[in-house]
Amino acid sequence: MSKPLHIAVTSTEITLLDSAQKLAKSLFLPYIEYSKQEKFDFILALTLTGLYLKDLGKKSLGMLRIDFLQGKLAYRLHHLHNQKQLLAKAVGLKVNFKPTVLDATAGLGSDGFILAQLGCSVTLLERSPVIFALLRDGLNRAIKHPKYSLLSIKLIQTNSLIYLKKISTRKETPDIIYLDPMYPHSAKSALAKKEMRFLRQLVGDDIDAVNLLALALVYAKQRVVVKRPRLAPYLAKLKPQHSIFGKQHRLDVYFTHLFQGLNFRPLPTL
Structure with missing residues (x-):
């Protein structure tokens, strides 16, 4: 098990002191002066x-x-x-159908943002408080721009x-559940782009990805879309109904009505 990360919040301007201290309190992180960073692994500035x-x-x-x-x-x-076209095809986007999408592994939010640009109503879920704070900041600045002010995108x-376990009725469930779990690290991925390396340090691999897929297949009204490296095995070794290939990734598409009643259930979690 890797050692816990030491993270603190700081600010570069005296006018931002109150906001930064409130952010630190909401994240249960210490607030430090900008000049006193040496004892920490990361700072949120x-x-x-x-x-x-x-x-x-x-x-x-x-x-x-x-x-x-x-x-x-x-x-x-x-x-x-090309990526926009692939995502549109994967979620079944049509002129007269703009699905509701639950992105259950938001990360940096790029795919969810693209889906919102395409006209989908998107809900982003992010478990890491630090990544959540960064993504909330980015989205808040984006929706103030006239180009993106009408996007339907929500972050939780x-x-x-x-x-997902708290969803009790079909009316509450989205048309599409989108999953982009962190793929297990290997030597070949050591030079992955900086953003992904940040994510891996903060949240590690998605060890609950199989359980998430199982629940998604129960609760998505129409489809579950799983993003994987192009040559990676299927998540949970479960073959999709079809796959859409890009240069580096593929999108595995599962039609959820085909899984109703099947004995594919999440594993117990500790």
């Missing part, structure tokens, strides 16, 4: 341009900020036309397994 996560380790990944308006993430969102900080 509230600045005039947004919330940053800074890696203070010896092999530092630098800083991470979720920004849908500019920078590398925004560039990818605006230019990945929760454990997705618990969230």
Whole structure:
């Protein structure tokens, strides 16, 4: 088991002190002065341009900020036309059908944001309080822009397994449940893009991904879509009804009506 990470919150401006201290309290993290960072693995820094996560380790990944308006993430969102088409096909998007989508593994929120851009009503679930804070900051800045002000996107900080187990009626369930579990680390993925390496350090592998798939198959009205590396085995070794291939990833699509009544249930969790 890896050692617990030591994370603190700070601010770069005196005018942000109150907001930063409230953020620290909400995350149950200590607040420190900006000059006193040396005892921590990461700091969340509230600045005039947004919330940053800074890696203070010896092999530092630098800083991470979720920004849908500019920078590398925004560039990818605006230019990945093929990925948008793949996602649209996977969720069954049509001119007269804009599904409700529950993204149960939000992470940095890029796929959920794309689905919202395509016209879907999206709910993002993120279990990590730190990633949640970063994503909330990025979304809050994005929806203030006229281009994105009408997007239907909601963010909830929760454990997705618990969230799904509390859904009691079909009316409350989404048309689509989207899963992008963290794929187990290997030597070949050591040079994965910086954002994914940040996520892995903070949340590790998604060891409950099989259980999440089992619940998703019960509660999604129409489909479960699972994002996987292109050559990775099927999640839980469960063959989908069809797969949609991109250059690096594939989207496995499960039609949930075919699984009703089957004995595919989540494993007990500790």
